[in-house]
Amino acid sequence: MSLLADGTAESLPIDRLIPARAQIPDDPNPGNYVVVDVAQFSTTVPELFANGATYVHITETRGDEPAFKADHPRAKIGGGSGPNYRGEPGYDFFNSPSFVQDVDVAGRPTAMTSTNGGNAVTDLRLAGDGDVEIYVGGLTNGVAVADHLRERDGETYFVAAGSNGKPSPEDVAGALFIARHLLDDPPTDRELAVYHEMVAFSKGPKYERRPRIKRTDLYEYALNVDSRDIVPKLDGQKLYDVAGDA
Template sequence: MIGGSTEWGDYLTDRLLERIEDLPAAPDPGHYVVVDVMHFSTTVVELLANGAEYVHVTAERGDEFAFRETYPDARIGGGSTPDYEPTEGYDFFNSPSYVQGIDVAGRPVAMTSSNGGRAIDRLLDADGASVYVGSTTNAAALGQHLREVDGPVHLVAAGKDGEPATEDTIGALLIGRHMAGLPLEPVEEALFREQLEYAKGPNYPDKNEIRSSDVRDYAMSLSTRDVVPRLDGRRLVDLAS
């Protein structure tokens, strides 16, 4: 564990899940934090920080078009082309840097993802469960909020293809540190940034300008946002706004 603290390790033992698949079929009541740093969670944080009314998490990719028929002023997110543009009909894709150029202020937004969105779906019908979305960028704000809630808190690192993902585990650990009132030491912060830069592979941040910005300007920007997204039905709303 970070810093080699036995006490910190004990604090996390019953809180951290490193894959969606580690969620039980019938989750216990409590608070669940879905962490999908690259890039669903970080994109949600940016959309809300930029004034989106809420982010509706669709059940399936493609449902966003029906959502926009109901809410014509909505912005919708989907997949990306090989050139990192939204696929046909969509306004954006899962990219915290790309959405900076999208006017979402005062508008509803709809999107999902294969990891973060799937984790939210797993928790939607859980009795007594409240669901939050966390990233490296809002770790401090979310961690501090969760210090005040009643009941157990579970940090769900989404992972990828059934395996833990370094960036999601780091995001969950950061939120947990702030929940515990143990902010990072400078050397730990530098280590986390270094691990985040190449978490998805040594060439990932350099293969495209968009992805480079997603990683280096957003995922590596620890605790720079005060957004606290919580699920209300299928809508993620910012409790801090």
């Protein structure tokens, strides 16, 4: 645990958390930014890398992916969830950590975006104009991201992507989870159970009325804490896994 001079635990400064994508500043301070979209983007991206994707190209606009595939014929591309969460014609997958398990991405580039997390990455990239380093973190890879950032220079900021321009409890919980590890003050088992409940109660009731894949994504993937040693970092428009990089 990191302690201050008075013996109290260090906490995340309030100005280091951006509580929704819509609140990303027009001119963000230089530093490291972690985009947190627990359900689904920040959970899907690590799964793509875990299954062997060489990188994840974040398109500026949904619909740009087929053009990317035309230029990269071996690529697998993600689109909308489509009817009953089965994907859209012409796309290989959608923003679902369980759906991508059956997509052959090993050794291939991928391309996708998402309404919240993916667009937050793009918003930061465009606003930061080269002065920000962008990472993607969630509950599954948050410990790995924190360990990596602890060795980096500069301040770290968290973007809890939210939904429809408003904060989402699960993304704030994910951001605080990563921040606590970054500050060498990891949550206790009891505190972790509270984070778990925040995520489950934020999404679970709504997902009960949707196809089963949504519950699978939430309970079997998004809440599978510290299951991936993957650190997605943006270079240009592409996320690469930089885990282990000095």
